[in-house]
Amino acid sequence: xxxxxxxxxxxxxxxxxxxxxxxxxxxxxxxxxxxxxxxxxxxxxxxxxxxxxxxxxxxxxxxxxxxxxxxxxxxxxxxxxxxxxxxxxxxxxxxxxxxxxxxxxxxxxxxxxxxxxxxxxxxxxxxxxxxxxxxxxxxxxxxxxxxxxxxxxxxxxxxxxxxxxxxxxxxxxxxxxxxxxxxxxxxxxxxxxxxxxxxxxxxxxxxxxxxxxxxxxxxxxxxxxxxxxxxxxx
Amino acid sequence: xxxxxxxxxxxxxxxxxxxxxxxxxxxxxxxxxxxxxxxxxxxxxxxxxxxxxxxxxxxxxxxxxxxxxxxxxxxxxxxxxxxxxxxxxxxxxxxxxxxxxxxxxxxxxxxxxxxxxxxxxxxxxxxxxxxxxxxxxxxxxxxxxxxxxxxxxxxxxxxxxxxxxxxxxxxxxxxxxxxxxxxxxxxxxxxxxxxxxxxxxxxxxxxxxxxxxxxxxxxxxxxxxxxxxxxxxxxxxxxxxxxxxxxxxxxxxxxxxxxxxxxxxxxxxxxxxxxxxxxxxxxxxxxxxxxxxxxxxxxxxxxxxxxxxxxxxxxxxxxxxxxxxxxxxxxxxxxxxxxxxxxxxxxxxxxxxxxxxxxxxxxxxxxxxxxxxxxxxxxxxxxxxxxxxxxxxxxxxxxxxxxxxxxxxxxxxxxxxxxxxxxxxxxxxxxxxxxxx
Amino acid sequence: xxxxxxxxxxxxxxxxxxxxxxxxxxxxxxxxxxxxxxxxxxxxxxxxxxxxxxxxxxxxxxxxxxxxxxxxxxxxxxxxxxxxxxxxxxxxxxxxxxxxxxxxxxxxxxxxxxxxxxxxxxxxxxxxxxxxxxxxxxxxxxxxxxxxxxxxxxxxxxxxxxxxxxxxxxxxxxxxxxxxxxxxxxxxxxxxxxxxxxxxxxxxx
Numbered sequence: 080x081x082x083x084x085x086x087x088x089x090x091x092x093x094x095x096x097x098x099x100x101x102x103x104x105x106x107x108x109x110x111x112x113x114x115x116x117x118x119x120x121x122x123x124x125x126x127x128x129x130x131x132x133x134x135x136x137x138x139x140x141x142x143x144x145x146x147x148x149x150x151x152x153x154x155x156x157x158x159x160x161x162x163x164x165x166x167x168x169x170x171x172x173x174x175x176x177x178x179x180x181x182x183x184x185x186x187x188x189x190x191x192x193x194x195x196x197x198x199x200x201x202x203x204x205x206x207x208x209x210x211x212x213x214x215x216x217x218x219x220x221x222x223x224x225x226x227x228x229x230x231x232x233x234x235x236x237x238x239x240x241x242x243x244x245x246x247x248x249x250x251x252x253x254x255x256x257x258x259x260x261x262x263x264x265x266x267x268x269x270x271x272x273x274x275x276x277x278x279x280x281x282x283x284x285x286x287x288x289x290x291x292x293x294x295x296x297x298x299x300x301x302x303x304x305x306x307x308x309x310x311x312x313x
Numbered sequence: 314x315x316x317x318x319x320x321x322x323x324x325x326x327x328x329x330x331x332x333x334x335x336x337x338x339x340x341x342x343x344x345x346x347x348x349x350x351x352x353x354x355x356x357x358x359x360x361x362x363x364x365x366x367x368x369x370x371x372x373x374x375x376x377x378x379x380x381x382x383x384x385x386x387x388x389x390x391x392x393x394x395x396x397x398x399x400x401x402x403x404x405x406x407x408x409x410x411x412x413x414x415x416x417x418x419x420x421x422x423x424x425x426x427x428x429x430x431x432x433x434x435x436x437x438x439x440x441x442x443x444x445x446x447x448x449x450x451x452x453x454x455x456x457x458x459x460x461x462x463x464x465x466x467x468x469x470x471x472x473x474x475x476x477x478x479x480x481x482x483x484x485x486x487x488x489x490x491x492x493x494x495x496x497x498x499x500x501x502x503x504x505x506x507x508x509x510x511x512x513x514x515x516x517x518x519x520x521x522x523x524x525x526x527x528x529x530x531x532x533x534x535x536x537x538x539x540x541x542x543x544x545x546x547x548x549x550x551x552x553x554x555x556x557x558x559x560x561x562x563x564x565x566x567x568x569x570x571x572x573x574x575x576x577x578x579x580x581x582x583x584x585x586x587x588x589x590x591x592x593x594x595x596x597x598x599x600x601x602x603x604x605x606x607x608x609x610x611x612x613x614x615x616x617x618x619x620x621x622x623x624x625x626x627x628x629x630x631x632x633x634x635x636x637x638x639x640x641x642x643x644x645x646x647x648x649x650x651x652x653x654x655x656x657x658x659x660x661x662x663x664x665x666x667x668x669x670x671x672x673x674x675x676x677x678x679x680x681x682x683x684x685x686x687x688x689x690x691x692x693x694x695x696x697x698x699x700x701x702x703x704x705x706x707x708x709x710x711x712x713x714x715x716x717x718x719x720x721x722x723x724x725x726x727x728x729x730x731x732x733x734x735x736x737x738x739x740x741x742x743x744x745x746x747x748x749x750x
Numbered sequence: 751x752x753x754x755x756x757x758x759x760x761x762x763x764x765x766x767x768x769x770x771x772x773x774x775x776x777x778x779x780x781x782x783x784x785x786x787x788x789x790x791x792x793x794x795x796x797x798x799x800x801x802x803x804x805x806x807x808x809x810x811x812x813x814x815x816x817x818x819x820x821x822x823x824x825x826x827x828x829x830x831x832x833x834x835x836x837x838x839x840x841x842x843x844x845x846x847x848x849x850x851x852x853x854x855x856x857x858x859x860x861x862x863x864x865x866x867x868x869x870x871x872x873x874x875x876x877x878x879x880x881x882x883x884x885x886x887x888x889x890x891x892x893x894x895x896x897x898x899x900x901x902x903x904x905x906x907x908x909x910x911x912x913x914x915x916x917x918x919x920x921x922x923x924x925x926x927x928x929x930x931x932x933x934x935x936x937x938x939x940x941x942x943x944x945x946x947x948x949x950x951x952x953x954x955x
Contacts, residue, residue: 086607087567087585089592102594132680165574173707218574221720244401246837263871274836376820402838406872428795491805746794
């Protein structure tokens with residue numbers, strides 16, 4: 080054990096007289112103190128910030144999808160922001176079909192002990208494409224894959240956007256969309272038939288051969304990607 | 314039989330790197346039965362004198378993968394060159410079904426996703442729902458929830474300890490840790506009626522108050538538990554085999570750990586002092602006196618030490634919680650959110666109406682969203698709930714710590730031996746129910 | 751394995767069968783019942799209760815299940831403990847096919863028996879749609895005593911087997927091209943006018 084070990088402590092960028100973190104009490108639904116990052120973002124990217132909301136003391140910043148990558152890159156690199164931790168990437172689809180689909184990023188700054196929510200709203204009918212933050216946070220790898228699997232949202236720039244939780248050739252659709260029924264689109268017997276035909280491991284138990292055996296069944300874009308030699312997943 | 318040849322670009326060996334620094338591709342020609350016909354050498358690479366790499370499939374059914382996880386490993390002899398994890402074998406549509414259940418009906422679902430930490434998940438969900446509803450719980454409820462969370466942390470770490478010891482080869486600590494779990498099961502069963510999947514909390518309070526004598530039983534447990542930790546410590550921590558099998562394995566540096574989004578003992582063993590209880594506290598954790606162990610090397614041995622120390626610290630928190638448990642009501646007084654006591658519901662008209670509305674429709678929060686994260690034994694567990702004013706959430710998102718922790722396994726096992734893969738996998742402390750949801 | 755008919759009283763009393771066969775049956779069944787090597791196909795919470803049953807307080811070893819075989823080739827009884835999603839269904843089927851006869855199956859928990867609380871797109875509504883089940887143990891998760899009762903029931907079932915009953919060890923290989931013996935349109939036609947549950951006609955959710 081090294082004697083000169085200094086752990087990375089959360090809150091290290093805060094001044095030493097900053098108040099110690101405490102359990103939040105009596106949180107109001109609206110009108111809480113916004114995260115200082117919101118003001119910094121509005122100053123730095125004035126055209127990209129659509130809206131800032133503070134609900135239950137959590138700051139939500141709605142941004143334009145095209146500039147999301149630059150915003151997240153700045154939030155990660157800037158020494159006054161240092162959002163070094165990506166907590167979650169997910170999406171929300173409302174029951175009301177007028178409302179857009181929201182893609183949500185939860186970011187934490189460990190040095191400053193802050194929490195920020197970024198949202199990109201995708202209008203219904205628009206292509207479900209958002210930039211990927213994989214090159215900034217490795218943790219986004221599986222989070223974005225799962226978001227694609229459940230909602231069909233494509234993260235451009237992700238090295239290997241494949242289904243994660245359902246099997247590769249799953250035909251019923253994207254489960255967490257609101258037009259996907261709870262029990263799936265096919266009958267139970269058909270679901271069972273398709274599941275049993277999915278062949279989880281081929282004779283040689285080789286992942287690539289499994290893909291090779293089911294090559295014809297793969298979606299077109301995946302076949303194209305495999306054909307051009309893209310990596311088949313980390 | 315006519316054979317159809319297909320050429321699939323696959324990666325079978327990493328003998329050469331192309332200009333982009335990626336391993337060279339070796340075209341594999343397969344017939345339609347799946348067997349390889351020809352293996353062409355990569356265009357310009359040194360001959361691989363050691364031989365071809367082997368592809369091994371571990372799982373999804375395997376005793377040592379801690380659930381239905383499938384790891385596809387590319388081996389060079391005994392050394393792992395590449396690891397591709399496959400998950401989804403326990404995907405049960407939790408988030409989808411959460412959209413079709415009232416908030417209190419979601420609580421049994423939170424039991425089942427991280428089933429080793431059921432009381433902890435119940436508390437986490439209730440905290441999230443109460444944030445969404447905008448209600449403050451009573452003091453007694455807060456202390457009871459702290460007790461539930463710490464008991465659940467002890468339960469989860471005991472399973473981790475038992476199964477990791479089995480994976481590495483020591484069978485006896487499994488029996489010791491499960492015997493301690495039986496004691497906690499008895500406590501939970503006395504409290505709420507269930508051993509494992511507890512459904513302990515409700516939105517606005519708890520499912521039941523603790524019975525008489527429960528505090529005495531808990532005190533007895535808290536006094537006897539450190540003896541077991543010490544016993545396991547004596548047998549395992551300085552054991553040559555254990556140390557030899559765990560030191561230096563699966564190292565993640567602090568920057569890598571934070572960038573991968575690791576949390577809990579995984580990130581603390583890598584030297585990052587991030588604990589949600591200390592940094593973004595809830596349930597008055599800042600008023601409890603406890604330490605957070607932080608490791609130095611980020612290897613499997615450090616994760617083991619961090620979790621062992623967390624067991625002791627949880628016992629410390631339990632002792633303090635026992636001493637400070639206040640009297641008073643467990644549930645809040647607002648019966649629009651939480652069920653009134655049964656005696657009132659059958660005699661008082663207003664209570665009966667509240668009861669009826671809540672059972673038939675369920676309490677309705679205002680429109681909004683809330684994300685509440687707690688420190689589960691696996692890491693930062695968050696529940697993100699979005700409400701549109703109805704009694705069923707529009708979106709119930711579980712931020713699973715083991716999911717993000719497991720995604721780092723490809724990085725952690727590269728260069729290690731096959732048997733180390735099992736040890737590293739065990740050290741991540743995964744629960745497939747939470748990963749796949 | 752499979753659903754065996756109850757043995758006729760004559761066989762038990764010894765009316766139609768030689769005495770030596772009944773004694774042989776008894777010895778073979780006794781050996782099998784008391785040394786069932788389980789293959790724990792544990793997926794979720796029931797697996798934890800299975801581990802608790804195997805631990806020191808509710809010891810499984812005293813029922814002969816000392817050696818848990820995680821390789822299906824060496825196992826007698828498949829204990830499916832936990833929910834089985836559709837992605838895992840072919841794996842379960844493959845494991846069952848890899849087990850040699852004689853084999854039995856215990857479906858432990860509500861999710862394995864019927865899909866449990868997971869009535870949605872992802873979970874198999876009962877593993878008996880994939881493999882033949884001998885004993886269903888209800889519970890979510892079942893208490894260790896519940897699982898032990900299920901094992902005792904299986905032992906009783908094994909004791910009641912008769913070697914002359916060839917159908918017990920009969921394993922029907924399903925037609926690999928289709929798992930559905932009657933296609934849905936024919937089911938619809940047959941079940942007119944009452945309807946059927948091949949389509950999901952439950953309203954509301």
